[in-house]
Amino acid sequence: MNMDWALVQSFLAVAETGSLSAAARLLGASQPTLGRQVKALEDALGVELFHRQPKGLILTDVGAALMPAAQAMRQAAGQIALTAAGRSEELRGVVRLTASVFVAHHILPPVMAQIMDRHPEIELELVPSDTSENLLFREADIALRMYRPTQLDVVTKHLGDAKLGVFAAESYLARHPAPQTPEDMLKHRLIGYDRDEDIIHGFAQFGLTLDKHAFAIRCDQNTVYWELVRAGCGIGFGQLRIGLHDPAVRQVLSEMDLPVLPVWLTAHESMRQTPRIRRVWDMLAEGMAAHLP
């Protein structure tokens, strides 16, 4: 009884996405192929795994009962990939790096260029993402994050803390006198976050209570948030280093004591000693040092 394990891989993708088309996109195959593979597995096992509907496929009870074992196979497959990659002695190969969209946009490109210049044999993949990537499945090899990592089985390095600052565009300040105290800010158009409450908590530390409606404009996506500041929508917060290097904005309330953002590097422990990962890790640490005071 030698069921083809690759069919389980397809089954799992369809079960989790709920459609042949989405699973095909995920696996880099085509929709008819996924349909055929699922059917082949159903034939091999002699059971119906999905109810087929116009909007996709729904797991049957039997299909659902197979999920834990299918997920266990994926876990083990991930372990194989990780173990092999961790034992590779080659400098040549892919390194996949994840960081927030903001960091990937504003900070990493020159660091990437440095790595590429020095190591053309390393293929870099940069994954801007504001959600965590799972290092076990090699969704990323190295994560650069502004919070302390929580995933198990990882090695971490605290690179330092990024300072924040209050900024407004020169175009905005040409029409509004710069605020001189934290309270002054309340008379200005504030740029804030929608669901994220970090700024609200920051004001609370200065004895100022406000809710998100105090913000004249709100955006949780950090790169767009910074463009709103640069465009003169109002007063906003950003990384000190970036703001000081941006000719479109000026820091205000520079003596205001703001929280800092910790900067951490993370890699799966199996991978940490892989030569190319180690090289990229070291150069990231070096490149970020220039960015952190």
Added chain:
Amino acid sequence: MNMDWALVQSFLAVAETGSLSAAARLLGASQPTLGRQVKALEDALGVELFHRQPKGLILTDVGAALMPAAQAMRQAAGQIALTAAGRSEELRGVVRLTASVFVAHHILPPVMAQIMDRHPEIELELVPSDTSENLLFREADIALRMYRPTQLDVVTKHLGDAKLGVFAAESYLARHPAPQTPEDMLKHRLIGYDRDEDIIHGFAQFGLTLDKHAFAIRCDQNTVYWELVRAGCGIGFGQLRIGLHDPAVRQVLSEMDLPVLPVWLTAHESMRQTPRIRRVWDMLAEGMAAHLP
């Protein structure tokens, strides 16, 4: 990173058999295919999994490091097959039965015929084997054994005990007076086992000490053992019911109190409620009842 899981299946077969040819036979594929699949996995992972030699393939350190995870995948795949099969409502399908070579030869054929007559939609596979088959990987669905099962996660049924008897061929007894006491046997040609010590232990219970050199001829394979008895090589032991129905032999020392062989049916608990397994199980119990007093 979507490594093809089927390649791991091939890797595992090659690692455990030590050769492409043997793995190909095991998986029902061809040797060049296995060679290519192993190479494809090596290319995908970027590591060398085997040292290739004229006599086969030897795992590298990296290859060996992947074994636990590969075995975990097989365990999970087995669970999938088992869970699906256990949920199948079809009476139609394969049922795989294992029993010792002796039982498969002398006892089961008429029972098989009965099952086939009554259930032509069930495909029977009979696996004569003196070693245990693993029910988890569906090497067998039902085991009929003359010892109490030890595998976990199985359901068992004790069908009864098979009595033993002492027998000699009519052709042998035509030339040698039948023994009247257990001690008389020592003056006869005894047919015994080579490595198996059951008969030696049986004699010890009658206060008679002997070793395997007391046997004029020794054979551990039970069907051949019985043919030696039938051919007149000497005095031997066998199942009472079979001996009494065999015109070529006669029971001697019928009042001798011999051990019995317990007869057990075993199936994996996941499979036990599958309709066709349940049917075959019931008919086996019924068919064996006619054989056990």
Added chain:
DNA sequence: GCTGTGCTATTCATAAATGTATGGCAAACC
């Protein structure tokens, strides 16, 4: 030493798997 056996590696023909294109259905949107 020769033959037979068992192994891996390679080539070529064949079979199987896959992708592209299309049709039909259902739901959402204008």
Added chain:
DNA sequence: GGTTTGCCATACATTTATGAATAGCACAGC
């Protein structure tokens, strides 16, 4: 109601994987 979008199912052409055959090597047995 008509159009668009997204889905699965199917047919046909293309690509990929596989098996049969062969060569070369190492080892064991006669």
